[in-house]
Amino acid sequence: MEKKILALITLLLITLSVNAQRIKGSDTVLPLTQKEAESYNKTHSSSTISVTGGGSGVGISALLSGTTDIAQASRKIKFAEKQKLKKGGQKAVEIIVAYDALAVVVNPSNKVTNLTREELEAIFTGKIKNWKEVGGEDLVIVPYSRETSSGTYEFFKANVLNNKNYMNGIMSMPATGAIVQSISQTKGAIGYIGLAYLNKDIKAIHVSYDNGKTYIAPSVENAKNKSYPIVRPLYYYYEAGLESKVKPFIEYVLSTTGQKIVSEVGFIPVK
Amino acid sequence: MKQFRRIVEKIIEGLLTVSGAITSIAILLIVIFLFKEGIGLFSSPAVEKGYALYVNSKNNVSNLTVEDIKKIFDSEVSSWKQFSGNDQEIKVFRFEEIFDIYSEEQLGVEYSLLPNKLGEIILQNPNIIAYLPIEYAPSEVLGIKELPIKSISINNFFGGEEWIPTATPAPLFGLLPLLLGTLLVSIVAILFALPLGLGVAIYLSELAGERTRKFMKPTIELLAGIPSVVYGFFGLVVLVPIVQKTLGLPVGETAFTGSLLLAIMALPTIITVAEDAMRNTPRSVREASLALGATHWQTIYRVIIPYSVSGISAAIVLGIGRAIGETMAVLMVTGNAAVMPHSLFESARTIPATIAAELGEAPAGGAHYQSLFLLGTILFIITLIISITAEVISKKQPNTGE
Amino acid sequence: MDKKISQQIAFWIFRVLGILVIVILFWILGFIIYNGIGVISWEFLSTSPTEGMTSGGILPAIVGTVYLVIGSMIFALPLGIMSAIYTNEYAGNSWVVKFIRVMTNNLGGIPSIVFGLFGMVLFVNTLGFGDSILSGSLTLGLLVLPLIIRTTEEALRAVPNSYRTGSLALGATKLQTIRKVVLPAALPNITTGVILSIGRVSGETAPILFTVAAYFLPKLPNSILDQAMALPYHLYVIATSGTDIEASRPIAYGTALVLISIVLLMNLLATFLRRYFERHKR
Numbered sequence: 001m002e003k004k005i006l007a008l009i010t011l012l013l014i015t016l017s018v019n020a021q022r023i024k025g026s027d028t029v030l031p032l033t034q035k036e037a038e039s040y041n042k043t044h045s046s047s048t049i050s051v052t053g054g055g056s057g058v059g060i061s062a063l064l065s066g067t068t069d070i071a072q073a074s075r076k077i078k079f080a081e082k083q084k085l086k087k088g089g090q091k092a093v094e095i096i097v098a099y100d101a102l103a104v105v106v107n108p109s110n111k112v113t114n115l116t117r118e119e120l121e122a123i124f125t126g127k128i129k130n131w132k133e134v135g136g137e138d139l140v141i142v143p144y145s146r147e148t149s150s151g152t153y154e155f156f157k158a159n160v161l162n163n164k165n166y167m168n169g170i171m172s173m174p175a176t177g178a179i180v181q182s183i184s185q186t187k188g189a190i191g192y193i194g195l196a197y198l199n200k201d202i203k204a205i206h207v208s209y210d211n212g213k214t215y216i217a218p219s220v221e222n223a224k225n226k227s228y229p230i231v232r233p234l235y236y237y238y239e240a241g242l243e244s245k246v247k248p249f250i251e252y253v254l255s256t257t258g259q260k261i262v263s264e265v266g267f268i269p270v271k
Numbered sequence: 272m273k274q275f276r277r278i279v280e281k282i283i284e285g286l287l288t289v290s291g292a293i294t295s296i297a298i299l300l301i302v303i304f305l306f307k308e309g310i311g312l313f314s315s316p317a318v319e320k321g322y323a324l325y326v327n328s329k330n331n332v333s334n335l336t337v338e339d340i341k342k343i344f345d346s347e348v349s350s351w352k353q354f355s356g357n358d359q360e361i362k363v364f365r366f367e368e369i370f371d372i373y374s375e376e377q378l379g380v381e382y383s384l385l386p387n388k389l390g391e392i393i394l395q396n397p398n399i400i401a402y403l404p405i406e407y408a409p410s411e412v413l414g415i416k417e418l419p420i421k422s423i424s425i426n427n428f429f430g431g432e433e434w435i436p437t438a439t440p441a442p443l444f445g446l447l448p449l450l451l452g453t454l455l456v457s458i459v460a461i462l463f464a465l466p467l468g469l470g471v472a473i474y475l476s477e478l479a480g481e482r483t484r485k486f487m488k489p490t491i492e493l494l495a496g497i498p499s500v501v502y503g504f505f506g507l508v509v510l511v512p513i514v515q516k517t518l519g520l521p522v523g524e525t526a527f528t529g530s531l532l533l534a535i536m537a538l539p540t541i542i543t544v545a546e547d548a549m550r551n552t553p554r555s556v557r558e559a560s561l562a563l564g565a566t567h568w569q570t571i572y573r574v575i576i577p578y579s580v581s582g583i584s585a586a587i588v589l590g591i592g593r594a595i596g597e598t599m600a601v602l603m604v605t606g607n608a609a610v611m612p613h614s615l616f617e618s619a620r621t622i623p624a625t626i627a628a629e630l631g632e633a634p635a636g637g638a639h640y641q642s643l644f645l646l647g648t649i650l651f652i653i654t655l656i657i658s659i660t661a662e663v664i665s666k667k668q669p670n671t672g673e
Numbered sequence: 674m675d676k677k678i679s680q681q682i683a684f685w686i687f688r689v690l691g692i693l694v695i696v697i698l699f700w701i702l703g704f705i706i707y708n709g710i711g712v713i714s715w716e717f718l719s720t721s722p723t724e725g726m727t728s729g730g731i732l733p734a735i736v737g738t739v740y741l742v743i744g745s746m747i748f749a750l751p752l753g754i755m756s757a758i759y760t761n762e763y764a765g766n767s768w769v770v771k772f773i774r775v776m777t778n779n780l781g782g783i784p785s786i787v788f789g790l791f792g793m794v795l796f797v798n799t800l801g802f803g804d805s806i807l808s809g810s811l812t813l814g815l816l817v818l819p820l821i822i823r824t825t826e827e828a829l830r831a832v833p834n835s836y837r838t839g840s841l842a843l844g845a846t847k848l849q850t851i852r853k854v855v856l857p858a859a860l861p862n863i864t865t866g867v868i869l870s871i872g873r874v875s876g877e878t879a880p881i882l883f884t885v886a887a888y889f890l891p892k893l894p895n896s897i898l899d900q901a902m903a904l905p906y907h908l909y910v911i912a913t914s915g916t917d918i919e920a921s922r923p924i925a926y927g928t929a930l931v932l933i934s935i936v937l938l939m940n941l942l943a944t945f946l947r948r949y950f951e952r953h954k955r
Contacts, residue, residue: 020890020899026379027914034889035725041891049887049901053914057437057632065635067803079367080321080404084634125345142521147607149632150438165345165438169610171524171618174602174628175914178507186522187511199919265725280848284763288754291759294822295776297815301783301791308794470690478687487691489944494698496869496936498876499785500905501929504912505701535697542694568680589782596784598879599909623786623879630790630883635798647790651783658782662775 020048025059027074028194056151071237075151091240099268101195101223102230104205112136114215126167144191196266309645315638324418332356340441362529364401403439433527434609452619457594460533468541476549495539503603523605526619537590592657598623707928727920737901744810753821761829781819785879793883808883824866828859861950872939878905
């Protein structure tokens, strides 16, 4: 009995083949990477890729500890993180694979359509608590956020909240999909999601960054022509030393086929 | 040949002895690893490692707590007067802002000019407070003062009321919202599960016929075997909307929903242990009661239950343990807001859910990472206490003599 | 009369409670079976996810779970059985045995997320296995160890002492007795414990979150240092992530159904085996 077990273990250890390419990180980029990997696998059947989510923070943390080859991120790598890599004698290479418009969404029954950045900041930091304060019904505002590991969380904080901290009791959902589900079920809800996640169950808010002069809706066109103010790049980060390992896949993503997939998922191609 | 066999047998028996120790070794390792990382939190500086806060020397502020730092950087406080300084408006400066002011070339090769530029900004603005990496800070310059940063204190952790592990510049690691959230959800769950579980246990041990029992026991074991994530899925898709609609709440993800789900999950534990305890009541005790003229029901609540009270208490304690340790189901239905719970019908966050949700992004060795390990240690200690309590309680047997 | 009435009322309440529990179970099971049954097909069980996880199947998750079950059993079975043999056959009733039993019980009460935390810091980080089937199996093995030890101990205890004394009287050594007489007699109950452990391991999510689980693998893992998909994690991510939650919902139900079926099957098998062996005890 023991002999059989030993043989099995030896067999498994022998199959220690070339390690799979690991891609970890942002839940925003996740659907894109998953589709790219799916498509890549059809034409490059010898490759092995594993895709995992968890949030941009997870990806970059894994990059720093060497447990992933590519970190997908919806926020730029922080200065401190770059320095950590530097200390270990490594360097992070940054590739932009797509652009993403960040949509602020509410329940479809909510009459409010226009909000300024200042109002959004006040709502998410807890200073405005009721929809009637921004022209809606007398309804408690229920803001939803991503978890702290999310790049989307960080980007929204830096870009829309001007680096203020989110309000204390904000609902914290483990993934964007959960935010979409909750907002579609909750009348007073408001949250932020990548444009690719927009669907008929929730309603997008038109945002103004010029104090109410113009309100722009989130869409691929408005992101492309730069009129929509909340657009961010989506990144792949990898350690410079692993360039030869990750190059083929990254080139695929940046190729015409790969960029077509970007559009299909709902992001904006790098062009 | 016999010699060889003897040796082999000795080796195998040695292996067996070592295997016996495996669970003790495992627990020891768990304690060591968790505790070592967790304790490291109290030697971590209150702001991110490698960073510090700098003010102009003219500013006579000398001491800021983590809560103060958070309020300043959140613009909740706007004047230095609050901190026994001048009545001047606080100007907040974050390190990244330097890159908006100067280009990469202006900052020099390898950022050699960076400290100077930062120093200029601080000297020019007497009311500034700057959050800068120590490596590039103009700390040697006259006119610039580095604020002493304390390490995260035990008080900050055990008494803190806010859990904001990614706040910049100073994260807040307050245990209270998480601990209270965990206790709230678990205890309410047991409040639901106890009467139901006890009732079913009584039914099974006293009332049910042989056939019913043969049917119900595997059914309950099945309930116990359903994976946590499946319960979570059920809760997310079925319970949350029901709770939202029936109770008219703004949102269905609440501590209450979590308690409902946990109650169902803790039921099998309570039922099996309580039922076992009640069935073990000796026949003599039962028959004595009936002989004295008591009905079956009176026998149950006057004799059997008091007799099995230690077993029933053990059931409750084990149920609580099960509820406290649940991760996935709770993560999916309670909304996960890290606030001091004010009401059962608001979102809450438990300790296991926090660990599961935040561990991935905490860079190894950082303060956030250590705080999660400290949470794990606390969770481990709580369940250890519960485990030992249950064992001690169930050993206590009442006198059978009368 | 009062006594009788209050008894009737009390007993009826208890009957209702008993029915309530059954109803809850059937509600949960029914919900999943009803919504998931339409999704199950041979294709679902044998193909990979496609179209951004909104169609296709869950084969990699099934395979991953199988690997993890095998892996965790490789670690937990021999260790667990040997440990139980030690405490039951060798160590007598000293304080050592009592201590070990307490430790084993405590290990069994530890929440699964703590195992995940420990597995991450020990196997993934310190020992450098990274997140891999190896780390996941070791972590799950540790989780299920107390269960195997407990059921094996009970199985060993149930073997009548006459077997042991008889064998020793015939001149066998202690080890030979264990190997040739006690273990085979205890095997049925040990098997029941193993089956229950398989059910347990298949459903655990928290221990694999940071030690092995991946969102998507276009190909099946081919080494123990690879990440793997797994059924419980798959259910979790499909239910909470992905662009089109509505469209992937059917897959979530299907996954839940497969997961529950495995647990159901294992439980039924264990119960059936238990009854079979009880009836055939000599």
